[in-house]
Amino acid sequence: MDLNFTPEEQAFRAEVRRFLDAKLPADISDKVHTGKRLQKADFVRWQKALHQQGWGATMWPKEFGGTGWNAVQQHIFEEECADAGAPMQLPFGLRMVAPVIMAFGNKSQQEYFLPRIVSGEDWWCQGYSEPGSGSDLASLKMRAERVASADGEHYLVNGQKTWNTLGQHADWIFCLVRTSTEGRQQEGISFLLIDMKAPGITVRPIIMLDGEHEINEVWFEDVKVPAQNLVGQENKGWTYAKFLLGHERTGIAGVGRSKRALKQLKAIARSEIANGRPLIEDQRFRDKIAQVELELMALEVTNMRVLSAEGKKHAPGPESSILKIKGSEIQQMLTELMMQALGHYSLPWLPEALDADWHGEPVGAAYAAPLSGHYFNFRKTTIYGGSNEIQKNIIAQMILGL
Amino acid sequence: MDFNYNEEQLALQDTLRRFIAKDYGFEQRRALAKSADGFSRDHWRQFADLGILALPFPEEFGGLSVDGGNAVDTMLVMEMLGRGLVLEPYLATVILSGGLIRDCGSQAQKAALLPAIAGGELLLALAHYEAGGRYELNHVTTAAKPDGSGYALNGAKAVVLSGGAAGKLIVSARTSGAPNDAGGISLFLVDGNAPGLTVRNYPTQDGARAAEVKLSNVNVAGDALIGAKDQALPLVERAFDYAIAALCAEAVGAMAALNEVTLEYLKTRKQFGQPIGRFQALQHRMVDMVVATEQARSMATLAAVKADSSDAAERRHAISAAKAYVGQSARSVGQAAVQLHGGMGVVDELNVSHYFKRLTMINATFGDADHHLGLFSDMLLAA
Helix, strand or coil: CECCCCHHHHHHHHHHHHHHHHHCCHHHHHHHHHCCCCCHHHHHHHHHHHHHHCCCCCCCCHHHCCCCCCHHHHHHHHHHHHHHCCCCCCHHHHHHHHHHHHHHCCHHHHHHHHHHHHCCCCCEEEECCECCECCCHHHCCCEEEEEEECCEEEEEEEEEEEEEECHHHCCEEEEEEECCCCCCHHHHEEEEEEECCCCCEEEEEEECCCCCEEEEEEEEEEEEEEHHHEECCCCCHHHHHHHHHHHHHHHHCCHHHHHHHHHHHHHHHHHCEECCEEHHHCHHHHHHHHHHHHHHHHHHHHHHHHHHHHCCCCCCCCCHHHHHHHHHHHHHHHHHHHHHHCHHHHCCCCHHHHCCCCCCCCCCCCCCCCHHHHHHHHHHHHCCCCCHHHHHHHHHHHHCCC | CECCCCHHHHHHHHHHHHHHHHHCCHHHHHHHHHCCCCCCHHHHHHHHHHCCCCCCCEHHHCCCECCCCCHHHHHHHHHHHHHHCCCCCHHHHHHHHHHHHHHHCCHHHHHHHHHHHHCCCCCEEEECCCHHHCCCCCCCCCEEEEECCEEEEEEEEEEEECCCCCCEEEEEEECCCCCCCCCCEEEEEEECCCCCEEEEEEECCCCCEEEEEEEEEEEECHHHEECCCCECHHHHHHHHHHHHHHHHHHHHHHHHHHHHHHHHHHHHCEECCEEHHHCHHHHHHHHHHHHHHHHHHHHHHHHHHHHCCCCHHHHHHHHHHHHHHHHHHHHHHHHHHHHHCHHHHHCCCCHHHHHHHHHHHHHHCCCCHHHHHHHHHHHHHHC
């Protein structure tokens, strides 16, 4: 056992840093560091820069165009990217649908979709939750009927998906659809890839509590989906969905991003003044920072333990539920403390100040504007990706056998 | 970076697991706790035969450590001792006192003491804390005054772990300065039967033993001094840090074992016509215990790796972080295990309450969670 980085790993870190210094656009990292809104173009520009370097998919095996990096390399890469202010690589294509296509898709699906994901050409979104199917996802109702027509077999899709993140930008959506109402509800679900430009799809914004447009409802009305867009077998989609959720969770620990947030929290606590002294000298507040740092130190090691134990196994196990629970709790603690650090300057709501091209006079400190919004927004982290209570059910059943 | 134990470490773990299964049953342990020594000298000889008493010491002094780095090995041992709620004075003798001699003793002291510890012939204890000083390591009022070619020691030491059984004590005393000064503290080796030494041995809440030690004109020779005169505080800090890493590992072992016992109970105890583990309120509490234990294991691992670090600031940072976090986890896991066992959690006849008591006392030993959170928190000001 040796938790120190080897010389090779340190050299790798230096290589990642050199790349970030040279290729991460300063206007994008400025937005990340100051909590400004990121546009679709920012995400795409960064993905294309990574792809050019051959680092578009660090979590994929080489045979599919990934880097084939091991757990430690991925950890170093994520940590350095977060610290440098790189935008998060959105998980929907890279971490969610891609592993399903690799494991269960056919060759032509792999050859068509995977290169377009890694290159940043296609933007993917997720069609899982429905208004009546949240934690009880397997009760989903969106229908897909297989019909034959002159132009070949296709599915006719009708229904509604919700909590769809950034689907307003998406080229494709992967959906769980109901192809059968016979037997157990888990047994009638299929996994479909749907072109967002297909006629009959309507995307309606849902404004979140921070006033931002991050999520949508997506309506499907007689949408024709070619039968070749079915992944794997019909009515086996639940198996693929569970596989996917495991992949979603490993990304969710978010250790690198939380380390950056902790750094920011400390900087804010040094800058804010309480009783004539820097806030960080207030022991009651400082102890709260210390407590979240302890949680994060433990999570960082746990994350590495889980990743290295998985080794070459393809799907992360239920242990990843632990990462989701702790990772999301820590993200919430950090955003809450940053808001709290502002004191009464947590009150002003200036959504215009989140635009990078806004040059008005800030209210309070320059860093203040996004922080309360982040706190409100981050309540989502213990809800999405399978709520933390669902994760506890998974641990209870899959790990503990209760 | 590598998170795996090597073959030898796994073999050692296996050996200890078998020892605990065979020789450390609940009733056997209970009898030992009530015996005169409070532990078994036979077990201690077995430990010597297994080599675990020699584990952290250099080969030239009868030890097994090749490169000096060994906290991971001792972590593995401590985790197993935690699982078994082992009563033998491994922490006091091998880790705390042995570690201190290894790191700070003269060649002559190492040659005299380490092979004796490794061979199981000598028990040692560190008498450092005092009644008025809580967990502060710089609080030393016991005085050492020059007396002929040696020193005369006067004062009192608090809650000396395994002090009653120790053949020799390492005693800290002030050779200069005021009671809370960082400088002016020195360490002395004192015979367990030295005239003027009074050792009041008593049981602890968790079934082990500790002692209040009084020194009244205890004379020691000049060569009883360990390390440089007046300069002992960093040595004491390092020794406690090493012991804290070990204690964290012991807590992880105890938590893991307690989780297994509790899970088994949830699966077998029936109420309302079904195993109580079917109830979500209890499932989620059990999951919280498992998550807390895994996180504590990560922190204990970090502490073990950093305990060997010669960079004092880096070491202190990891050790206080780990002790605070493991202390919090030990408290929550212990309390939850008792709660999930219902009435059976508060009786003496099940090992649940014994794990709970040991975990509670681990938190209170060498600085509790609040103490170390405070130290860790204050490091934020320096960063």
